[in-house]
Amino acid sequence: MKLFIIVSRFPYPLEKGDKLRAWHQIQLLAEKHEVYLFCLSDAPVASAHIDFVKSQVAHLEVAYLSKARLLLNLMRGLFNLRPFQVNYFYSGKIHKRVREVLREFQPNAIYCQLIRCAEYVKNEHDFSKTIDYMDALSAGVRRRSDLKKGIVKLAFREEAKRLALYENLVFDYFENHTIISEQDRDLIYHEKRRSIKVNRNGVDSDYFFPQRKEKVYDLVFTGNMNYPPNVDGAKRIVYEILPDLKARGFALKVLIAGANPSDEVKELAKVEGVTVSGWMDDIRVAYDSARVFVAPMRIGTGLQNKLLEAMSMELPSITTHLAANAFSKEQQKAFVTADTNHLIVEAILYFINFRENAAQQGKLARDMVVAHFSWNAAVSELEDILFNANQKK
Numbered sequence: 001m002k003l004f005i006i007v008s009r010f011p012y013p014l015e016k017g018d019k020l021r022a023w024h025q026i027q028l029l030a031e032k033h034e035v036y037l038f039c040l041s042d043a044p045v046a047s048a049h050i051d052f053v054k055s056q057v058a059h060l061e062v063a064y065l066s067k068a069r070l071l072l073n074l075m076r077g078l079f080n081l082r083p084f085q086v087n088y089f090y091s092g093k094i095h096k097r098v099r100e101v102l103r104e105f106q107p108n109a110i111y112c113q114l115i116r117c118a119e120y121v122k123n124e125h126d127f128s129k130t131i132d133y134m135d136a137l138s139a140g141v142r143r144r145s146d147l148k149k150g151i152v153k154l155a156f157r158e159e160a161k162r163l164a165l166y167e168n169l170v171f172d173y174f175e176n177h178t179i180i181s182e183q184d185r186d187l188i189y190h191e192k193r194r195s196i197k198v199n200r201n202g203v204d205s206d207y208f209f210p211q212r213k214e215k216v217y218d219l220v221f222t223g224n225m226n227y228p229p230n231v232d233g234a235k236r237i238v239y240e241i242l243p244d245l246k247a248r249g250f251a252l253k254v255l256i257a258g259a260n261p262s263d264e265v266k267e268l269a270k271v272e273g274v275t276v277s278g279w280m281d282d283i284r285v286a287y288d289s290a291r292v293f294v295a296p297m298r299i300g301t302g303l304q305n306k307l308l309e310a311m312s313m314e315l316p317s318i319t320t321h322l323a324a325n326a327f328s329k330e331q332q333k334a335f336v337t338a339d340t341n342h343l344i345v346e347a348i349l350y351f352i353n354f355r356e357n358a359a360q361q362g363k364l365a366r367d368m369v370v371a372h373f374s375w376n377a378a379v380s381e382l383e384d385i386l387f388n389a390n391q392k393k
Contacts, residue, residue, distance in 0.1 A: 001387065003029060004107035004127075006038045006098070008089050008116040010045045010062060012053050015259035015279070016224045017305050018134060021180075021201055022113050027056055028379040029386075034058045036105050038098065040089055040117065042070060061101065063094045082119075083162040085137075089116045102127065109386045115163075115170055122173035130176040130386055133196065135303075136187035138163035143299040144228050164189055176385055180303045181326035199382050201303050202375030205366070208312035213288045217275070218252035218352060220290035220315075222283060222306045225261040225276075229300030236296045236341075238268045244345045250352070257286035287313040291358065292351045295319040296344055303327075308373055311335065311365035316351045316358040318344060334368035335361075 009016065011023040029035055036059040039045075045062055054060045065073075069091055077087040098120045102110075109128045110121050115137065121129060138160050145156035171177060171190045178199040179185045185196045221237055223230035234256045245252055251273055256265060259279040269276040280286055287293065293310035297319060303326040310317050317335040324337040336347045351358040 001033045001108040002036070002105065003033050003109055003111060003386065004036045004038065004102060004105060004121075005029075005111045005113070006040075006117045006120060007113045008040050010039045010041045010049065010053070011037075012049050016227070018114060020305055021132075021134060024202065024204075024375045025111075025379055025382060028375065029383065030057045032383070036101065036107065037061070038063065038101065040065060040094065042067075042089075059105070061097075063091070063097060065089065065091055065094070081162060081165070083115075083137075083166050084159050085116055085163075086119060086166060090119050095120050099124075111382075111386060112174070115166060118166075118170045118173070122170060128176075128386075129174045130178060131170065131174040132199070133167065133177060133179045133184070133188060135180050135184040136167070138167055138189075139184070139187040140229070140300050147228075147232065147299065178382065178385065183325045197381075197385055199385070200373065200378050201305055201308065202373045202378045203305070203308040203312045203369055204375060205312045205370045205373075208284060208287070208309050210314045210362075210366075211284065211288050213285070215289060215291050216253070217255040217290040219254045219292050219294050219348065220286055220310075221254070221256055221294060222286055222309070223258045223295075225256065225258040225265045225278075227300075229297055230258065231262050231264055232298055233296050234265050234268060236298065237294060238271050238274055240341050241294075241296065241344055241348070242271070242273070244341055245348065248345070248349065250349065252348075252352070255286055255290055257283065283309070284313065287315055290315065292348055293317040294344065294348060295323060296341075297323045307335065308369055311362075312369045314359075314362035314366045316361040317365060318347045318351075331368055331372060334365040 007022045009019055011019045014020045014023055026037060035057045037057045039062045041062055042065045073087045073090060077084040102124060107127055111130050112118055112121050113132045114134055141156055141163055142160035145153055145160060148156050167188050168190045177196040179196050182198055185193055221234055253273045255275050257277040257280055261276055261278050265276055268274050287310055293315040295307055304323045307317060307319055307323060311334060318338055320339045321337055324332050338344045338347050
């Protein structure tokens with residue numbers, strides 16, 4: 001097939017969840033199909049990264065959104081009902097270029113990642129179109145609003161409302177729809193939401209394989225460290241969970257690892273026993289240097305890639321129901337689910353004190369990931385969705 005794929009960020013390097021999902025899909029689809037990858041970008045992209053991605057696909061185009069345009073787009077959001085992040089990523093000039101590419105390339109199918117890009121292709125009725133909601137953005141923003149105050153809280157609530165309406169509206173412009181989990185699918189407010197196909201993330205279990213290095217840290221938490229759900233999770237570990245552990249007589253060492261740490265995350269390094277690494281060229285080093293992975297998520301949506309990676313590295317893992325619900329009941333046996341600080345502390349101490357049991361839990365976790373979360377299987381499902389949509393068209 002000839003596939004036109006449009007994404008809201010340049011998909012490399014892999015420091016964000018949407019980029020990770022897009023990149024594995026693009027790379028595997030490009031092995032069998034002619035892919036035209038069209039990337040929006042609100043920041044310069046390193047030439048080395050462009051060259052690498054270009055070597056993986058048949059066609060690559062990067063469309064830059066100027067800072068002046070971004071500001072204008074956000075101001076326009078005051079006068080229309082589209083979500084601010086949809087306005088943010090829209091440019092009439094880029095839209096014209098997308099139409100030109102589609103007329104020249106004549107794809108069999110269009111694959112649009114995230115509703116941020118929907119405005120560029122939703123009215124292209126000559127082509128089969130699939131939209132990847134990825135997760136329920138409206139639910140994520142609504143949960144984030146609970147942590148805000150004053151006018152910022154009102155702005156987040158307004159954006160959540162707009163996103164919910166837009167997620168519903170844009171559904172009818174696309175023939176096919178995908179999403180990362182059943183729990184996210186059920187948060188899309190459309191009468192036909194059950195027809196959205198669950199297309200999960202995967203993990204490269206050959207890459208994320210334990211190296212048995214020395215354990216320098218007791219706990220590790222990873223992710224894009226300026227993403228609000230991760231910022232909140234890191235602060236919860238340091239300001240709420242560590243003091244409880246210390247009160248029990250355990251002064252544990254913690255590694256907070258991941259790209260772009262916010263100022264709030266950098267502040268955490270001032271606390272005794274806490275290391276904030278920032279970007280790591282090989283995130284496996286972070287996982288392999290710790291005894292336990294903990295992700296005390298209170299906000300956010302989707303399936304946590306960090307949890308898949310940690311389990312693939314045979315780390316005993318602890319998370320909350322917010323993240324656990326993306327897994328089946330059987331799969332949830334591979335990690336510990338705990339919502340309160342007290343239960344999280346109990347789980348941590350169990351794994352710290354009973355090393356043999358922790359090792360058994362780690363092996364169970366890796367076995368589950370290898371059996372159920374393969375990128376090859378996930379992209380094969382996506383390939384079938386795109387092919388069947390093209391046949392119907």
